[in-house]
Amino acid sequence: MIRAGKSKQSTPKRKALGQSRLIFGKQREAKPFQCLECSLSYSPSVIQDIAAHAKHHDLHLCGKRWSPKWGEVVQSFSRSIPVKHRRNNNDCGPVTGAKEICTGAGTDQIVQISKTRSSEVKATLEIMHIVNEELQAPHDENHFWIGDSGINNNTQRRSLKSSDGSAFAYIRGGRAVGIITVEILNEVDERGRWMICDSAHVVPGVRPPVKLGISRIWVCKKERGGHIATRLLEAARHHTISGLEIAKWEMAWSQPSESGGKLAKSYNSVNHPKSGNVLIPCYI
Ligand SMILES: CC(C)(COP(=O)(O)OP(=O)(O)OC[C@H]1O[C@@H](n2cnc3c(N)ncnc32)[C@H](O)[C@@H]1OP(=O)(O)O)[C@@H](O)C(=O)NCCC(=O)NCCS
Numbered sequence: 001m002i003r004a005g006k007s008k009q010s011t012p013k014r015k016a017l018g019q020s021r022l023i024f025g026k027q028r029e030a031k032p033f034q035c036l037e038c039s040l041s042y043s044p045s046v047i048q049d050i051a052a053h054a055k056h057h058d059l060h061l062c063g064k065r066w067s068p069k070w071g072e073v074v075q076s077f078s079r080s081i082p083v084k085h086r087r088n089n090n091d092c093g094p095v096t097g098a099k100e101i102c103t104g105a106g107t108d109q110i111v112q113i114s115k116t117r118s119s120e121v122k123a124t125l126e127i128m129h130i131v132n133e134e135l136q137a138p139h140d141e142n143h144f145w146i147g148d149s150g151i152n153n154n155t156q157r158r159s160l161k162s163s164d165g166s167a168f169a170y171i172r173g174g175r176a177v178g179i180i181t182v183e184i185l186n187e188v189d190e191r192g193r194w195m196i197c198d199s200a201h202v203v204p205g206v207r208p209p210v211k212l213g214i215s216r217i218w219v220c221k222k223e224r225g226g227h228i229a230t231r232l233l234e235a236a237r238h239h240t241i242s243g244l245e246i247a248k249w250e251m252a253w254s255q256p257s258e259s260g261g262k263l264a265k266s267y268n269s270v271n272h273p274k275s276g277n278v279l280i281p282c283y284i
């Protein structure tokens with residue numbers, strides 16, 4: 001059995017009646033195992049589980065292999081020196097089937113996902129699956145960047161056409177190593193709020209007129225700490241609505257995670273001089 005995310009102690013269940021299963025040799029002792037790096041729980045004695053874990057582990061740590069045909073390039077960054085990871089320096093190996101990526105010199109790109117090209121939408125949805133598992137967030141919040149012409153997937157609530165938006169991927173070494181999805185917010189909906197950074201409380205009665213909602217932002221484990229998320233935020237700020245200047249504070253967060261809160265504080269928190277509080281723009 002495969003399960004992602006934090007392992008919970010399962011409550012003992014009554015033995016189900018059914019056909020007996022033959023257990024050979026070491027299989028008897030095999031228990032679900034949780035990988036400490038990608039958090040996937042799986043059975044090391046089941047061949048399909050091993051293969052599924054290798055795929056999940058590789059994507060979680062190193063990003064998704066990305067075709068150069070996918071996405072419109074909106075920004076490029078050249079790297080003349082190998083990347084140093086300050087906060088996290090995980091290696092991709094040693095997991096069967098997982099291959100290391102080269103993060104040496106080269107050109108990084110940020111690409112915007114086109115709603116009309118199903119192959120890049122599908123590849124992005126694969127990443128979103130891992131992102132939502134890590135954040136323990138709902139899997140059906142993609143309608144605004146997929147639009148009406150995305151792939152045929154019943155789990156996407158495309159009928160909820162409340163807003164429009166976009167998805168951007170950060171490409172390094174032939175892989176998408178980071179992703180951001182943003183939705184365009186309608187001012188009349190008054191979804192903006194200020195969150196006090198220290199207490200996570202919302203300031204009552206104030207509705208900042210935010211323009212973009214950061215639905216998801218994620219960087220694969222191995223590439224964290226290299227300002228990829230900051231670059232993705234900047235790309236989304238400049239390229240989601242062409243011709244409109246969006247201030248940093250007009251980009252709002254949706255229930256930031258612990259590391260998301262730190263990123264928000266660094267990227268677009270504001271000081272409120274009267275109270276001395278640091279505030280983060282959020283939306284509901
Ligand atoms: C949050 C996340 C996207 C940050 O990606 P990243 O590329 O490492 O972020 P950046 O390097 O651009 O961070 C910019 C600044 O934000 C702050 N910051 C970001 N993540 C931090 C962390 N885990 N710990 C401390 N500070 C952090 C730092 O001030 C950092 O600047 P510095 O490294 O020069 O000090 C990444 O950790 C991630 O994918 N986490 C899992 C998914 C998630 O929680 N997403 C947020 C949902 S709201």
Ligand SMILES: [Zn+2]
Pocket residue numbers: 035036037038039040053056057
């Ligand atoms: Zn793993």
